Structures are given as structure tokens and as C-alpha cells.
Amino acid sequence: MILIIAEKPNVARKIAGALAEGRPVKKSLFGVPYYEFFRDGKKLIVAPAVGHLYGLAPKQDFFGYPIFDIEWVPVYIAEKGKEYAKDYIKLLSVLAKRVKGFVVACDYDTEGEVIGYTALKYACGVDPGIAKRMKFSALTKRDLVKAWHNLEPTINFGMANAGIARHVLDWYWGVNLSRALTHAIKRASGKWIVLSTGRVQGPTLKFLVEREREIQNFVPKPYWVIKLIFEKNGQKFIANYEKDKVWDENEARRIVLEAKKGPVRVAGIDVKRQKRNPPVPFDLGTLQREAYSAFGFSPKKTLDLAQNLYEKGFSSYPRTESQKLPKNLNFRYIIQSLAKMPQYRPYAHILLGMPELKPVEGKKEDPAHPAIYPTGEVPRPGDLTKDEEKLYDMIVRRFLALFMEPAVRESVKVTIRAGPHNFILSGGRTVKEGWLAVYGKYVKFEEVTLPTFLVGEKVRVLQIKREKKKTKPPARYSPAAVIKKMEDLGLGTKATRAQILETLYQRGYIEGKKSIKVTPLGMKVIETLEKYVPEIISVELTREFEKKMELIMQGKLTKEEVIEEAKQKLIKILEEFKKKELEIGLELAKIVIGEDKVEKPLVVGKCPKCGGDLIVKYNKKTGKRFIGCSNWPKCDVTYPILQRGEIIPTGRTCCNGAPVVIVKDGKEKRVICLDMNCKEW
DNA sequence: GCAAGGTC
Numbered sequence: 001m002i003l004i005i006a007e008k009p010n011v012a013r014k015i016a017g018a019l020a021e022g023r024p025v026k027k028s029l030f031g032v033p034y035y036e037f038f039r040d041g042k043k044l045i046v047a048p049a050v051g052h053l054y055g056l057a058p059k060q061d062f063f064g065y066p067i068f069d070i071e072w073v074p075v076y077i078a079e080k081g082k083e084y085a086k087d088y089i090k091l092l093s094v095l096a097k098r099v100k101g102f103v104v105a106c107d108y109d110t111e112g113e114v115i116g117y118t119a120l121k122y123a124c125g126v127d128p129g130i131a132k133r134m135k136f137s138a139l140t141k142r143d144l145v146k147a148w149h150n151l152e153p154t155i156n157f158g159m160a161n162a163g164i165a166r167h168v169l170d171w172y173w174g175v176n177l178s179r180a181l182t183h184a185i186k187r188a189s190g191k192w193i194v195l196s197t198g199r200v201q202g203p204t205l206k207f208l209v210e211r212e213r214e215i216q217n218f219v220p221k222p223y224w225v226i227k228l229i230f231e232k233n234g235q236k237f238i239a240n241y242e243k244d245k246v247w248d249e250n251e252a253r254r255i256v257l258e259a260k261k262g263p264v265r266v267a268g269i270d271v272k273r274q275k276r277n278p279p280v281p282f283d284l285g286t287l288q289r290e291a292y293s294a295f296g297f298s299p300k301k302t303l304d305l306a307q308n309l310y311e312k313g314f315s316s317y318p319r320t321e322s323q324k325l326p327k328n329l330n331f332r333y334i335i336q337s338l339a340k341m342p343q344y345r346p347y348a349h350i351l352l353g354m355p356e357l358k359p360v361e362g363k364k365e366d367p368a369h370p371a372i373y374p375t376g377e378v379p380r381p382g383d384l385t386k387d388e389e390k391l392y393d394m395i396v397r398r399f400l401a402l403f404m405e406p407a408v409r410e411s412v413k414v415t416i417r418a419g420p421h422n423f424i425l426s427g428g429r430t431v432k433e434g435w436l437a438v439y440g441k442y443v444k445f446e447e448v449t450l451p452t453f454l455v456g457e458k459v460r461v462l463q464i465k466r467e468k469k470k471t472k473p474p475a476r477y478s479p480a481a482v483i484k485k486m487e488d489l490g491l492g493t494k495a496t497r498a499q500i501l502e503t504l505y506q507r508g509y510i511e512g513k514k515s516i517k518v519t520p521l522g523m524k525v526i527e528t529l530e531k532y533v534p535e536i537i538s539v540e541l542t543r544e545f546e547k548k549m550e551l552i553m554q555g556k557l558t559k560e561e562v563i564e565e566a567k568q569k570l571i572k573i574l575e576e577f578k579k580k581e582l583e584i585g586l587e588l589a590k591i592v593i594g595e596d597k598v599e600k601p602l603v604v605g606k607c608p609k610c611g612g613d614l615i616v617k618y619n620k621k622t623g624k625r626f627i628g629c630s631n632w633p634k635c636d637v638t639y640p641i642l643q644r645g646e647i648i649p650t651g652r653t654c655c656n657g658a659p660v661v662i663v664k665d666g667k668e669k670r671v672i673c674l675d676m677n678c679k680e681w
Numbered sequence: 682g683c684a685a686g687g688t689c
Binding site for chain 2: 007008009022049050051052054055056065067076082084085088106107111112114115163166167170171172173174175176177178179181182192194195196197198199200201243276307319492495496499500578
């Protein structure tokens with residue numbers, strides 16, 4: 001018997017369906033489905049993981065930094081809310097005892113390889129070296145059977161190692177710097193406020209901060225627009241001066257005067273017809289953007305709704321980057337099913353009358369999943385929530401649109417010559433609806449139909465005027481625009497971008513549902529990181545990780561070398577950070593709890609032992625004050641001090657470098673050397 | 682208490 005491990009339940013089912021001779025037997029243990037069947041006289045079992053079953057966690061219960069001592073543990077131990085994974089691990093460990101051989105059939109990428117590797121090592125309790133690998137790039141029967149006949153002799157250790165390195169590096173950088181920030185603010189304010197950053201959070205917050213700075217530094221510049229308003233057939237039209245901005249008021253005034261002198265005639269008419277092809281199939285990012293613009297759904301909400309639709313069986317797997325549909329998908333069947341819903345019936349019928357059903361496709365591809373499409377399962381009333389229904393409607397209409405004829409748009413440009421100056425009147429209309437019939441409600445095209453003009457025609461001018469305007473600062477990002485920018489920069493993945501944006505909200509770094517504004521805390525965190533750890537907010541860190549992972553995959557670097565290098569680098573960075581921890585914490589605390597509420601420690605002099613600041617401190621238990629070194633606990637220098645009176649530093653030192661201070665109590669002033677053994681005492 | 686990455 002051989003155990004085939006899939007990345008997720010749905011894929012386990014597909015693999016079983018493809019490889020079984022006859023129907024696979026669906027079984028279930030601990031509530032997790034798996035499949036048994038025969039092929040070539042051998043009994044095979046296919047069982048699923050649920051994504052990562054194991055994650056990294058510190059070996060010791062210690063919340064300081066730096067921390068590098070970590071290990072793989074089941075995800076339900078490493079993270080809250082992952083209890084469901086427990087049953088999957090239990091299933092694999094039970095099945096592992098029944099079988100002789102193992103095959104990893106996770107997605108063929110670094111994460112898939114890590115999922116397979118850790119499942120073998122920790123859940124099945126076997127050496128990952130004994131497993132074979134099914135390598136496929138589509139979940140069709142053809143591809144799966146081919147992969148089965150061409151099994152790789154082992155899993156791809158280069159990929160597994162690269163993936164493991166990615167996990168460790170992200171953990172080292174992210175957890176250590178998040179702890180450093182959190183500790184800094186705790187030390188300065190006494191308040192527990194979780195701050196975080198990471199390879200993806202950092203650069204994402206950074207580009208939001210950059211936009212915020214552009215807005216803050218923006219100086220509006222005046223300019224003038226010039227309009228020619230005229231009448232034709234009792235209708236008013238506005239033509240705009242050919243330069244859309246005139247920067248000089250005198251020039252604008254002159255243009256208006258010259259234009260007013262006339263004559264004013266139609267000088268040219270330019271009519272263009274343009275074919276507009278249907279939009280491409282939905283990948284997750286495009287769906288998130290479209291749902292945001294149509295319904296105002298956040299990217300996270302769209303992913304959740306799409307996941308619901310997927311789990312209920314109405315649409316395909318949502319976490320995809322593909323803009324292509326599977327070649328062997330039964331389009332006719334799906335469209336026939338959609339025709340059962342009256343709102344789609346007319347369009348479905350048009351399509352079913354076509355000799356060939358050929359959808360448009362986009363450029364992007366995804367090795368594991370096709371673009372998002374409706375399955376053809378028809379929801380009954382009550383199956384979907386209102387929001388699910390909205391998203392479903394968008395998915396169905398997009399799908400139907402893929403097969404429809406292009407739309408044709410006509411644009412008209414009328415040039416009006418007033419004296420020596422040209423003004424432009426533009427119009428646009430849809431000449432042939434095509435796919436817009438079904439999807440038009442989600443695309444906005446302006447419909448401006450113009451009357452017929454003739455070249456040379458005289459124009460009845462009502463008014464020629466200049467209007468003063470001001471340039472506007474760049475717009476803030478919307479959640480959907482953030483996701484797009486992250487995609488463009490290669491930050492995060494289709495499955496994580498929405499979640500990472502949510503984390504930035506949770507941390508109080510950003511606010512605003514539609515228009516994202518960076519809070520003063522968010523600005524300060526970036527400012528701090530720019531100063532002390534510029535790496536973590538740079539997109540280059542991601543690029544560097546990618547390069548290192550590539551070298552690990554090729555066997556040119558070991559994961560141990562890469563991990564060790566990161567560790568050494570971080571030790572240095574964190575050491576520097578720790579030295580400045582209080583200073584950094586004070587800056588952050590000022591913003592979170594208000595400047596006046598942060599007590600700046602009074603520096604009375606330099607520590608004779610380590611050169612740190614000697615500051616007034618308070619004993620936590622007794623509340624009594626004393627003078628101590630700011631580098632505590634590394635440096636243990638302390639001095640007692642009178643409990644009453646204002647302490648005023650003098651800048652002078654006395655015995656063994658101990659500072660001299662003035663203690664002023666009412667009218668009484670005493671000059672004191674802090675050394676207890678000083679004669680002054 | 683912290684990351685980013687899979688997934689329900």
C-alpha cells in the first residue's frame with residue numbers, strides 16, 4: 001500500500017478520481033476524508049494535508065530578543081485557531097503505519113515541498129528521503145495520470161530546503177524586530193502595545209508612508225483651464241482648450257481674448273471605432289479589485305466570500321493567480337446550468353447558440369489552479385448570503401462575458417477653431433454592446449452622444465472663459481490599490497496580501513476604510529526602522545531572499561549557510577537597537593500615549609563604568625527613587641539619592657567619576673556627590 | 682504577545 005499526500009482535501013479528491021480504476025472509496029477518519037482505490041493491482045490511499053501542518057515556534061518560553069532557537073511544531077500549537085489541523089495530522093500518522101511507500105503530491109512549489117517534507121517527517125514519522133514525488137501543473141486527469149507514470153524518485157530537496165530557509169528567515173527577521181519594537185515602547189511607556197514588522201509588512205507600510213509624506217509635503221500650484229461654451233440645436237456643449245492646463249494667468253487671459261475675437265468654426269472631426277474585447281478571467285487580485293470598486297468589499301472580505309462560494313461548491317478555487325480557464329472544462333455544461341437562473345438565461349442562450357465556445361484569456365498563469373469560474377452548481381434561494389450573492393453574480397457575469405462578442409465603441413473628437421486657438425469637444429458611445437450586455441453593470445463607460453458636425457460650420461459661442469484651479473496632491477491608496485501595488489512589487493502572495501493589510505490596521509498603523517491614511521504611529525514606526533533597520537522596510541529584502549532561495553535550490557548554497565548569515569546580521573542590528581531601545585521607545589510612546597504623559601528620565605551624568613546615562617529610576621516595589629545606569633541589566637551601577645527634593649544635574653563629577661548633583665528642597669539647596677563614601681555625605 | 686505562508 002502507498003500513501004499519496006495531497007496539499008488540501010479538494011486536491012486529494014481530484015487525485016483519487018483521476019488515478020482510480022473505477023470509483024475510489026471515500027473514507028473518513030477523525031472527520032477528515034481520504035480515498036482508497038486500486039491501480040495496476042496496487043492499493044493506493046490519498047489523504048490530504050490542510051496547507052502547512054507544521055510551523056516554527058521558539059523552543060523556550062521567552063519573550064525577549066534576540067531569539068534564534070526555534071523548531072517545527074504542529075500548527076495548532078504554534079498558532080491560535082488552527083485546531084482543525086490536528087485531525088489531519090492524526091489521520092496521516094495513522095495511515096502512515098499501514099503503508100509501505102509514500103508519494104508527495106502537494107503543489108509543485110517551495111511551500112508545497114515544505115508541506116510534504118514536514119508531513120512526512122513529523123506526521124508520518126518517516127525519513128522524507130524515502131518518498132517519491134508526483135509533479136503536475138494542472139489538476140486534470142491527463143496531467144495527474146502522467147505525473148503518476150513519471151514519478152520523481154525523491155521529493156525535490158533543493159526546493160524543500162529553500163522553503164525551509166524562507167520560513168526561518170521570515171521568522172528571524174519578523175519576530176525579532178517585532179519584539180524589539182514592542183519592548184522599546186513597553187520600556188518607555190510601561191504599556192503593552194504589540195508592534196510588528198516583517199519582510200512584507202515593512203515595505204507595504206513604507207509605500208503607504210511615502211504616499212502620506214507626498215501628501216503632507218504637497219504644495220498646490222495654481223493653473224487655468226479654458227472653456228468654450230457653445231450652443232447647437234438648443235443644446236449646450238463645452239469644448240476644452242487643447243492644452244488642459246495653462247500655468248500662467250496672463251497667457252490664459254490672452255488666449256481667452258484672442259479666441260473671443262473669432263471667427264469660431266468647426267475645424268475638424270475625427271471619428272474612431274474601437275473594438276473592446278471582454279475582460280480576462282478573474283485571478284484573485286483582479287476579483288478583489290473589481291469587488292472593491294463595485295461593492296466596496298475589502299480584499300479580505302472578498303477572499304472570505306470567494307472561499308465560502310468555493311466551499312459551497314458554486315465557484316472554483318479562489319487563491320489563484322491564473323487568468324486562464326482549463327482547456328478541458330465543460331463550458332457548455334456550465335452555461336446550460338447557469339441558464340436555469342432567469343437573470344442569466346438570455347446571455348446563456350446566446351452563447352449556447354454559438355458553434356464554438358472560446359473564452360478570452362489573460363497572460364497570468366498559476367501552476368496549481370486555473371482562473372476563478374462558476375462551477376455550474378446552481379444556488380437555491382437561501383443558499384447564499386446577500387454579499388455572497390453579489391460576488392457570485394460578478395463571477396458568473398464575468399464568466400459569461402468571456403465568450404461573448406467584443407463591444408464596439410465610437411469616440412468622436414470635434415476640433416473647434418476660435419481665432420488662432422483650438423478647442424476640443426469629445427464624445428463617446430457604445431455602438432455594439434457585445435459582452436457589455438452581460439457585464440456592463442460592472443464597467444463604466446461614458447455615454448456622450450454628439451450631434452452631427454460639419455467642417456467649416458459656424459459655432460454659436462455662448463461664452464469663452466478661464467477658470468482657476470489648483471493641482472491636487474496624489475490620492476491616498478484604497479485597500480484594493482494596496483493589493484495591486486503589493487502584486488506589482490512582488491510583496492506577499494495571492495493568499496496573504498489581504499491578511500497582511502488587515503494586520504496593518506490591527507496594529508494601528510493605518511486607518512480609513514476606503515482611503516487609507518497612515519497614523520502617526522505608523523509614520524513613526526517607519527521612521528524608526530528607516531533609521532535603525534532600513535533592510536526590513538525595503539523591497540530588496542524580498543529580492544535578496546528570492547536570490548538566496550534560488551541558490552539553495554540549485555545546491556550552490558546550503559540553507560544552514562543562509563540562515564547563519566541572517567542570524568549574524570540580525571545579532572548586530574539587534575545589538576544596536578537594544579542600545580537605543582529607550583530612546584526609540586520614548587519616540588514611539590510619545591505618539592501612542594501623548595507627549596506630556598511620557599516621563600523623560602532625568603539624566604544626571606555619565607556612568608563611570610560603561611559610559612551610559614545615569615538616570616533617575618524608581619524601585620518597582622517600594623516606589624523609592626535611586627540613580628541607575630540606563631544600560632541596566634548589562635551595567636549594574638547604582639547610587640542612592642535623597643528621596644525629597646528636585647534633582648538638578650551639574651555636569652561635574654567627584655569620587656571615582658560619580659556625578660555631582662544639586663538637591664533643592666524648598667529653600668534648602670545641597671550640592672552632593674553621589675558616591676556614598678564621599679566626605680560630603 | 683511577534684512573521685509569512687499554506688489552508689478550512
